[in-house]
Amino acid sequence: MYQIGFIVEQALGHVTHGKNLQQNVPADPEIKARWALPAWQTTGLKAKIPVYKSNWTVQAGIQARQAIARWQREAPVDGLFFHTQVPAVLAQKWLHHIPSILSLDATPRQYDRLGTYYEHETGPSWLEQKKYELNVSCYRAASHLVTWSEWAKQGLIDEYFVPAEKITVIPPGVNTAEWTPPTANQRSESGPVKILFVGANLERKGGLLLLEALRQLRTEATEAPLANLELHLVTRDAVADEPGLHVYNQMQPNSAELKQLFYQSDIFCLPTFGDCLPMVLSEAGAAGLPLISTNVAAIPEIVRHEETGLLVPPNDTTALTDALRQLILNRELRLAYGQQAQQLIQRDHDAPQNAVRLLTLLKAKINEAKHTHE
DSSP: OEEEEEEEOOSTTHHHHHHHHHHHGGGOTTEEEEEEOOOOOOSSGGGGSTTGGGOHHHHHHHHHHHHHHHHHHHSOOSEEEEESSGGGGGGHHHHTTSOEEEEESSOHHHHHHTGGGGTOOOOOHHHHHHHHHHHHHHHHHSSEEEESSHHHHHHHHHHHOOOGGGEEEOOOOBOHHHHSOSSSOOOOSSSOEEEEEEOSSTTTTTHHHHHHHHHHHHHTOOSHHHHSEEEEEEOSSOOOOOTTEEEESSOOTTOHHHHHHHHHOSEEEEOOSSOSOOHHHHHHHHTTOOEEEEOOTTGGGTSOBTTTEEEEOTTOHHHHHHHHHHHHTOHHHHHHHHHHHHHHHHHHOBHHHHHHHHHHHHHHHHHHHHHHHO
């Protein structure tokens, strides 16, 4: 039996990753999991403490340290898993004593370059240098690193000088069985072409750009598919009514209603301005949808151009309109891309399968440490 502490930060897509792990880790009878889920604290006494109240690294790090100290008093853990490295930065003393794996979707410097789109600002140069040094020491102290993508792995190698053999790419994935349509094809041959967008932040995820592209296509409505389009927007933002537009502000993640939207749609489009690796692309691929997205960060590892879908530059309405037109007018191409997207996700992005890979790696690092100390 392996006692393993899982520390998963609760921000953005990491929340979903944490839920998937909590669902899949118990399938391994050899692991007794302990969970710590550092979250942004905005109430109580701690939320009034200078530095702590405004710094996520400090908040996550202190919550992680407290959880590990509690575990060590109650029943010491054999290994630690951190996602992301943020809660590990201030818990490095434990990394030197306990076999630990750090998981990340992007390096800090990669995230900084996407920062504009996450309302994230870099600090003064001296502070950024200190942050860099802390992360370098954190990566050195860890037993192994796991990245969600080859893009993030390359960032660790190029900018943090982590040896390639110390890094394993294991995407977060989705529970593909839950996202596969229950029948072979629910997509009508004769009805309107349905385009699906899922993104809480409509502007950052490219939803406004998508609306512009659809308006342009409607002006060209000389061919039946272009004259009969539906756009389904799942977002938290308000959107004015217009023909063919359906907006869902209260749709819940992983809900049956959301999955049904995926099953009934024909194209999934996420022309995001900045993302590391949106998990919604895995959900869309698992549902058998052809994908349209932007060629930023790790997105091309799922949206493989002219294989699982089409890539366009960010903030390029003309290119987006062209990509949509191509798939709207060619049903056979949509189906081919959708089938290939589904195969890719089932092979490389299945959460239960990737949880097994992750747990196998954790156990191997724990066993290596035991043999080293014997």
